[in-house]
Amino acid sequence: MTVQIKKEELFSVLPEHAFAFFADTPVVYHCHHYNLWLDQTIDDALGTREGMALRTRTAHEAFYHYLAQLVPRSGADTPAEKLKVAELIFAAMGHGNLRLHTQAQGGLATGDFLHYGYTWKEKYGEKVRRRHTADAVAAGCAVAATEIAFDLPMGTLDVAEETCVSLGAPQCRFQIEGAKQPMPPSRPVGKRETQRLLGDSFSGKHEEQIRAITTGLRSFLGTINSDERGLVQGFGVFVTLHLASYYNGISYNALYNIERTAPQSFDVMQGLLVEAGHQCGFNTFGGILRSPEWEGLVGAPTGDPLEILIGCCAIGRALGFGQWTIQDFAPDKHFVLRTPGTYESTYHVTRHGLASSGRCYLHQGGTLAAVQLAHRVPWREKPTFDQAFYRSLFHSDPQWRFQETHCVSKGDDYCEVAVERIRK
């Protein structure tokens, strides 16, 4: 039989909370700038060896739960068909072309144009020499798909990336074999768990404008397909539809590992996770705001700070970050962004319980980036958003400070970030 993935049947949105799901699994759109930066943050914090192990294990777990939901709905029957479904869905999500030549006891997987390795090479290849493989996500998907295809419990198999394009190899290769150590069982954080934590939604200022742009963006995102490489290139970035559990799993496990082993560095780790969110907001939101797609849908940015913030709220919603609303804004003074929940807080409460302070690092960094985009970018000059521009804006002069004043992770009814101008 021919396997089929009916995207429109499997993809769902909670529009009032701006969360997206694929096969009842929380998903979000993120670009390669954020993906690479967050992975590097984890490796910097834990060391390369432990960081890679955590990232691979987290991807393994996230894809296992995801494929366990997805594969039965695809009509796939035999192991070969189930492996094919995993390959197709991986490429459809913009992660590249993965080929699984595996049996129940393991085997080989190969990858071409894998999102992480390929985009690392594109972004840093000419300037930085990498010393370790880059594709923990593809590795995790390959091993999870093999377990699902052969009806094996999670953790039966293990995986290692042997060659990687980011290291100069022509192709990425993964060896899958019997696991030497068992993997602790885990429960998925799916649509049901997420919905259980969500209170009533609400709106904020300029709601009509934000809603209209969000609808247009969602509609447009729905028409985007991956190319022959299994990549999605749009808005000047490589975009992935990614499992929220992967981002949350690596971020919170690394954070709490640091809290246990080096508590004095806990705040630094929080700062690094916020910086990843800031990179995301600046590059992805900035890329979208400069794109022909945005210009066609909304118009070219004029540089009015309110117009940029309205746009950023719509982008945050369309990407699945949560129902971003403007609660308060005074140009050049302060900005308050509130949402009934984020994909971070719902995961945190389900997996880690309540925290003593806010835990939405993407939300914090993203909100700060929105304010920076609104106030510090000379939009009419059409600047190039490269690393030099980023450094010139943020390296030495912060100008704005932020605080996550409310967070579902600490028992509040909503998540809120307040950003305030630093007066000198």
Added chain:
Amino acid sequence: MQIQRDPSCVQFLLWRCVPEHPRESEESCSWIGRCLLHAGFVDQTRETWLLVYEDPRSHHQVVLVPRTGRIQIRVHYLVPIAQRPLVAFSLACQIADFLGESYPKAEQLR
């Protein structure tokens, strides 16, 4: 006609064409679209606010924004990096012809 790397350009893939003589945006996009179809491009437009035309042989695209008149050239990724500016230049010349404008200058490709 001027040609410049688009602010969001990575690896010389995205280019912006800026006509010397301002025209009514919607009318101009519609005219360029018709000319591209005549030249063998295929209409891949999915939303009316963003017109997309693709050359079925090379897969290069021309993207037009009726609201603002923005013209973007998207060179296909299979073209080697060193050749991408020349491909963009050639497409820009084609668009210049459609609009009756002079060709862009080669030094703008840097």
